[in-house]
Amino acid sequence: MLASKALSAMPKESPPTQVMVAYGLFLASALGVYHFIANGEFSAILTLAEMMQCLGFGLLAVQVFLTGRCTGISASGLSLDALALCFRLSSTLWLQGYLPVDASGDWVFQAVDITSLMLVAWLLKQLFVDKSTTYQKEEDTFPIFPTVLASILLAGLLHADMNARPIFDTAWMAGLFVCTVAVLPQLWLIAKTGGKVEPLTAHYIAAMAFSRALSGVFMWHARFDITSQPWVGRFNHAPWVILGAHALHLLLLGDFGYYYVKTMINKGLAAQLDLSEDSLV
Secondary structure, X not given: OHHHHHHHHOOOOOHHHHHHHHHHHHHHHHHHHHHHHOOOOOOHHHHHHHHXXXXXXXXXXXXXXXXXXOOOOOHHHHHXXXXXXXXXXXXXXXXXXXXXXXXXXXXXXXXXXXXXXXHHHHHHHHHHHHOHHHOOOOOOOOOHHHHHHHHHHHHHHHOOOOOOOHHHHHHHHHHHHHHHHOHHHXXXXXXXXXXXXXXXXXXXXXXXXXXXXHHHHHHHHOOOOOOOOOOOOOOOOHHHHHHHHHHHHHHHOHHHHHHHHHHHHHHOOOOOEEOOOOOOO
16 A cells, blocks of 8 residues: 555656657667668668657657547548558558668568557547547547549659559658648647647657658659659659658648747747737648
8 A cells, every 4th residue: 555655646747858868869870871771871861750750659659648538639531641651661661663762661660660650550440449438539630532532633743654554653751741740630720729838749740740851852853753644745743742742741740840940949848839819721
């Protein structure tokens, strides 16, 4: 009895500790992949981008596990992330067209995406089943079906041909488009619920943005290697469509990024973001 009371009286680990541990594990894993698997090849930055995305989902899972609630998390956004991962894996699990050319593209890249999909599936289960009473369903109303339909249609028109298989080239491009706009339901929910963002939710959104930035850097350097069937003359549209999707993702998070950096500098890693004075949608 005394032992249980003592344990219950002990302070829980603070969010900064959780964040620092998560980032520490990510950095150690990233350095290990870059030096020992990819042998320092530049293309490993694409794998590191996927690892950063996985870190974001991991931070969100940590928040749910520690707090026991799903408040402030968009199931619609996570559903789009899950769909984007499935689209991408339909290509990368057996085709080479969109994989980094270093050894990390042999299995690490795919393993990270599968881990991300598992984390998202667990989070969705928490939202819809285990902790559904804390899920803000009435506010999480962003219309995702038109978004998915538009992404698939645009992908069918604008896809690259790196796999030389139109269906799977379309699937990969659709995954990119869906991933780009997956942030919108989360921003919508934040705006609907007063503009408050829990610390680990904020770190999750920031990690997703940094992941897109890393992927965008790789795509910029690989733009001359990305090919497609031109629609107008000899203009190779695919690399610019891919870069545009990355830029759009970062643009959508421009206001969030400003307040995130400002809050982290002024108040620390455990601070709650207050975006109530900014229009997000």
